[in-house]
Amino acid sequence: xxxxxLVLMSVVTIPVAAMEADAWRVQxxxxxxxxxxxxxxxxxxxxxxxxxxxxxxxxxxxxxDQLYKLGYAYYFAQTSSPELREDNLKKARSYLEQAVKQGHxxxxxxxxxxxxxxxxxxxxxxxxENLYLLAQKKGVYDANYNLAELxxxxxxTQKAYKLHSALEAYGDKRSRIALGNIHLHGGKGVAPDLQKxxxxxxxxxxxxxxxxxYYLARAYYKNKLYEEAMPYFQEINESPTAQQxxxxxxxxxVKAALANIYGFRGLGSPQEAVELFEEALALGNKDIxxxxxxxxxxxxxxxxxxxxGGRYSALGAS
Numbered sequence: 001x002x003x004x005x006l007v008l009m010s011v012v013t014i015p016v017a018a019m020e021a022d023a024w025r026v027q028x029x030x031x032x033x034x035x036x037x038x039x040x041x042x043x044x045x046x047x048x049x050x051x052x053x054x055x056x057x058x059x060x061x062x063x064x065d066q067l068y069k070l071g072y073a074y075y076f077a078q079t080s081s082p083e084l085r086e087d088n089l090k091k092a093r094s095y096l097e098q099a100v101k102q103g104h105x106x107x108x109x110x111x112x113x114x115x116x117x118x119x120x121x122x123x124x125x126x127x128x129e130n131l132y133l134l135a136q137k138k139g140v141y142d143a144n145y146n147l148a149e150l151x152x153x154x155x156x157t158q159k160a161y162k163l164h165s166a167l168e169a170y171g172d173k174r175s176r177i178a179l180g181n182i183h184l185h186g187g188k189g190v191a192p193d194l195q196k197x198x199x200x201x202x203x204x205x206x207x208x209x210x211x212x213x214y215y216l217a218r219a220y221y222k223n224k225l226y227e228e229a230m231p232y233f234q235e236i237n238e239s240p241t242a243q244q245x246x247x248x249x250x251x252x253x254v255k256a257a258l259a260n261i262y263g264f265r266g267l268g269s270p271q272e273a274v275e276l277f278e279e280a281l282a283l284g285n286k287d288i289x290x291x292x293x294x295x296x297x298x299x300x301x302x303x304x305x306x307x308x309g310g311r312y313s314a315l316g317a318s
Contacts, residue, residue, distance in 0.1 A: 063102075064098075064099045065104065067095045067096070068095070068096065068099040068106055068110075070091075070095040071093070071094075071095035071107060071110065071111075072096075072110060074088045074095065075088070075089065075114070075119070086120070088120075089114070089119050089120030089121075090120045090121070092110075092119075092120055093111065093114055093120040093121060096108075096114070100131065104138075105137075105139060106138075106140055108135040108138065108140070108143070109131070109132065109135035109142055109143045109146060112127075112128045112129075112130075112131030112132045112135065112143070112146060112150075113128070113146060115128040115131065116128035125150065128150055129147065129150055132146050132147040132150065133147065144166075145167060145172065145174060145175060147163060148163035148164045148178065151163065152178060152182065152187075155187060155188055156188070157189055158187075158188065158190060160178070160182065160187075161187075161189075161190050164178045164182070168200075173204060173209065173212075176200050176203065176212075177200070177201070177204070177211060177212060180196075180197040180198075180212075180219070181197070181215070183200065184219050194219065194223055197219050198219055198220075201213075201215045201216035201219060202216060210241070210242055210245045211245065211246065214232075214236055214246055214254065216232050217229045217236065220232070221233075221261075226261050226267060227267060229257070229261065230268070233257055233258040233261070234258065236254045237254055237276075248283050248284065249283075249284070249285070251283060252280040252283035252285035253285065255279050255285075256280040256285055256287070256288045258276055259272075259273040259274075259275075259276035259280065259288070259291075260291065262276065263291070263295045264295070270298070270302075273295055274292065274295055274296060277291065277292040277295065
């Protein structure tokens with residue numbers, strides 16, 4: 001039997017405890033590394049201390065775990081210099097490659113991510129796949145998810161679906177959303193199924209998961225079910241943690257979608273739509289400028305005709 005098929009089938013037998021991704025990340029994060037990966041000063045200090053310790057030992061790192069820690073540190077080291085960032089990524093690749101030669105599973109997983117995303121060098125999906133498969137054999141949980149996502153983004157939809165289904169069965173929330181996305185858009189060998197996508201998103205949205213709530217709202221919105229999408233977009237817009245959880249770009253897109261529903265679908269106040277468009281613009285979403293201009297012009301005309309008995313009517317989508 002094909003060895004890759006054996007590896008794929010083995011995913012189903014992974015113990016439930018091993019399927020907790022968040023726990024995996026905590027347990028396997030190098031202990032010297034700052035919990036705040038966005039803290040440039042603390043992370044670079046940690047990297048400096050690690051290199052200083054090796055210099056004091058007067059030897060190059062030879063242990064696979066040491067090599068992995070160095071590669072990890074260089075990968076996440078923060079800097080405002082694009083040149084230094086690229087240099088750090090190249091060093092990360094070098095250390096991780098050495099660690100992989102010693103059979104280090106977590107190094108294989110991270111190096112696979114670098115090849116998949118072109119971090120520190122060119123993109124190579126075949127190398128990324130082989131590294132994820134190696135990490136998977138070594139029992140690295142995240143390699144299963146990364147491999148499934150690699151398959152999904154390279155249009156190997158059936159492979160992605162099978163692997164994400166195995167992970168979702170063990171409670172992986174990320175795979176549940178990924179499966180929803182596969183059902184929403186379809187792919188080779190998998191027909192689009194809006195209801196299945198909604199069912200998967202709803203399971204998590206009902207538990208207060210903002211990411212799932214966003215995907216649920218987006219699914220309705222993309223299928224022009226604006227009344228169904230509106231309450232979910234409203235929930236996200238009113239959440240004090242939405243920008244932090246979803247990121248600024250997605251949060252701005254939520255405001256833009258809700259503004260479009262209010263202003264151009266006749267399901268809310270056009271004045272509120274203007275405010276939402278302006279908030280989205282303030283968050284850096286410049287794509288909404290044409291619709292914001294159009295809506296303001298519409299409101300101006302409506303105001304002029306108000307004394308004559310005129311009233312606002314919803315615009316069609318532009």
